[in-house]
Amino acid sequence: MSWTAAADLAAAVCILLGAVLALLASIGVLRMPDLLSRMHAATKPQVLGTVLVMTGVALRLRDPGVVGLLALVVVLQMATTVVASHMVGRASFRSGQVRRDLLVVDELSDGPAHEEPRGAP
C-alpha cells in the first residue's frame, strides 16, 4: 500500500468519525432535558468532530499551504465555542431558567449572596 492510499484511508476514517460526532452532538442538543446539559453536547463532541473533519481534509488534500488555514479553523472553533457556551450558560443561570430537580449540588445558588462590583467580567 502506497502512502497516498494510507493517507486516504486515514482521511476517510477521520471524516467519518467527525461526522458521527457532529451527529451525536445534534442528537444531544435535541434530547437533553435542559439547556445546561444541552450545552455539554453542543461544546464537546462538536469541537472534536470539527478537529477530526479538518484533519481528514488535510490528509486528503496533502497540500502544505492548506494546513495553516485548517489549523486556524480548529483554533478559532475551540476559542469561540468556549466563549459562546460560557455566555449562554451564564445568561440562562442568571435568568433562573435552570431545572433544579436535575441538580444534585448547587453551590452557586446555595452559597451566600455576593455582589460583584459592577464592571467585573
Added chain:
Amino acid sequence: MSPVMRTRRDGTVRPARHRAVQPLSVAWLLLVWLALWGDVTPFLIVGGVLCAVLVSVVFPLPPIDLGSRIHPLPLLGVVVRFAVDVVRASVQVAGVVLRRRPVRNAVVAVDLETESDFITTLVASMLSLIPGSVVVEVRRSTHTLYLHVLDTPDASAADAFRRTALDLEQRVLRALPPRAAEADRRAR
C-alpha cells in the same frame, strides 16, 4: 488589566497608542496572515508585519501581561493531557446522550489557588472542553469558578470533579508558574 494611559498636551487622557503594538500580537497576526496566503516568502512576511502593525495601531487593545514564565516540558504535558481529555469528553457526552437513564447534574464551586486573571481564563477555557464541565459563572474577585458538571449521580461525584479541576490548575501552574511565586521560592 487596564491600558497604559497617557496625558496628551491638551489635557485629555487617552490610552497610549504605541503600547498597543506588542510583539506577541504582531506575531499572531503574522501567523494568521501567512496561513491565509498559504505560503511563506520574504515579501509576504514584510507585508504581514506591516499589516499587523497597522491593525494594532488602528485597533489598539490593552497589553496582555502573561505574568508567568514558560516551562516547555510541563507545557507539552498539559497539551497532551488536554488532547486526551477532549477525546474522553466526547466519548462521555456521547454515552450520556445515547443511554436512556435521565442525567443528574451539579453546580460546583471551585476556588482557584492562582491570583492571575490569565491563569483563571486559561483554566476556565480548558475546563469547558474537558469531560464533564461548562463554566457557568466566574467570580473574579475571589477567582472562583462555578462549573456545571454533567452526569454526577451524588455529591461525592461532585467532590471528585472538584479535585479533577484543581489538579488541572496545578498542572497549568507547573507549566506556567507565575513570576512572583518563582521569586519567592528562590528567596526562601
Added chain:
Amino acid sequence: MTWVLVAAGAMLAVAAALLLVRLTVGPTILDRSVALDVLVAVTVCATALHVAHTGVTYVLPVLVVLAGCGLVGPVSVARYASRSDDLEAGAPEKRRGGAR
C-alpha cells in the same frame, strides 16, 4: 473515497435536520442560539467535505470566517436577551401555568 464523503454528508444532513427541530421547538431563545451555534459548526464541516471532494481550496477562508464569527450570534443573544419575555416562557413552572 466518494462513498465515505456521501455517508459523512448524509450524517451531517441528519444532524442539521435535528438541529432545525431544536431551533424550531425552542423553548427559549437561548436554546435556539445554542442550536444555531452547532448548526454553524455543522456547516463548517459540510463545506470542508465539499473541499475534500473537489480539491478546490479557495473556499477555505470562508471556513475561517464562519468559525470565527460563529460566536457572535450566541454571545449577542445571551448579552441582550437575558430579560426578554421569551426566557420567562421557557421556565418550566410557567410553561405549565398557561396564564399568558
